[in-house]
Amino acid sequence: xxxxxxxxxxxxxMARAFARAVSDRGDGVLLCGRxxxxxxxxxxxxxxxxxxxxxxxxxxxxxxxSFQPIIDRALREDxxxxxxxxxxxxxxxxxxxxxxxxxxxxxxxxxxxxxTFLQRIAPELEAxxxxxxxxxxxxxxxxxxxxxxxxxxxxxxxxxYLSGLRNRLTRAGGHVVTVKPGFSDTAMTWGLEGMFLVAxxxxxxEDILRAVDKKKDVLYTPFFxxxxxxxxxxxxxxxxxxxxx
Numbered sequence: 001x002x003x004x005x006x007x008x009x010x011x012x013x014m015a016r017a018f019a020r021a022v023s024d025r026g027d028g029v030l031l032c033g034r035x036x037x038x039x040x041x042x043x044x045x046x047x048x049x050x051x052x053x054x055x056x057x058x059x060x061x062x063x064x065x066s067f068q069p070i071i072d073r074a075l076r077e078d079x080x081x082x083x084x085x086x087x088x089x090x091x092x093x094x095x096x097x098x099x100x101x102x103x104x105x106x107x108x109x110x111x112x113x114x115x116t117f118l119q120r121i122a123p124e125l126e127a128x129x130x131x132x133x134x135x136x137x138x139x140x141x142x143x144x145x146x147x148x149x150x151x152x153x154x155x156x157x158x159x160x161y162l163s164g165l166r167n168r169l170t171r172a173g174g175h176v177v178t179v180k181p182g183f184s185d186t187a188m189t190w191g192l193e194g195m196f197l198v199a200x201x202x203x204x205x206e207d208i209l210r211a212v213d214k215k216k217d218v219l220y221t222p223f224f225x226x227x228x229x230x231x232x233x234x235x236x237x238x239x240x241x242x243x244x245x
Contacts, residue, residue, distance in 0.1 A: 002079030015086035028053030061113025110154035
């Protein structure tokens with residue numbers, strides 16, 4: 001069966017690595033984002049790697065009018081449709097503190113925009129059966145931290161949405177993988193202080209594909225973040241609120 005991946009936020013380094021990986025498998029890709037020149041260059045690369053379909057499509061999480069043309073284009077393909085979401089924005093917390101109006105954009109980019117897209121395409125995924133949705137959240141969504149709690153709260157909401165969508169699509173033979181990366185070498189994290197145990201986009205893409213194949217529900221990547229976050233979540237609130245982590 002032919003497989004076609006809708007990749008939202010396809011200009012991120014993590015998404016680009018994932019697109020290359022599925023193209024190497026012979027899957028088609030619809031690369032969706034705002035920078036069309038970048039997307040078209042990635043489409044050429046994916047086609048050279050073996051993707052039978054490699055197209056650039058305009059997507060903006062803050063513009064719902066951009067959603068339906070992507071869905072309509074995807075539905076023209078036979079076989080199985082899959083969706084991967086690599087969308088999000090994380091302005092520095094001090095910038096949000098100075099200008100709380102930034103919160104709306106963070107929540108739209110990191111949660112409500114992608115969730116709205118997935119909600120619109122969910123009936124089509126159910127109808128075809130066997131679809132996989134990869135939703136990239138963050139370990140920041142596991143607990144509110146002083147350095148990025150606005151971004152973390154948006155990703156926490158996205159995690160909960162993905163859990164419900166997983167419950168829904170499982171009944172139609174589909175699956176949803178919630179991905180919680182730790183620190184990764186991406187444009188979003190460039191220049192941030194306190195970065196450690198940084199993973200490459202290629203390593204994260206490899207872990208995601210392995211989780212897809214194994215139908216894992218939740219993936220921490222690299223794996224040790226499951227244990228790091230387990231410790232952080234276990235710290236009592238009366239202690240945690242005094243920490244600077």
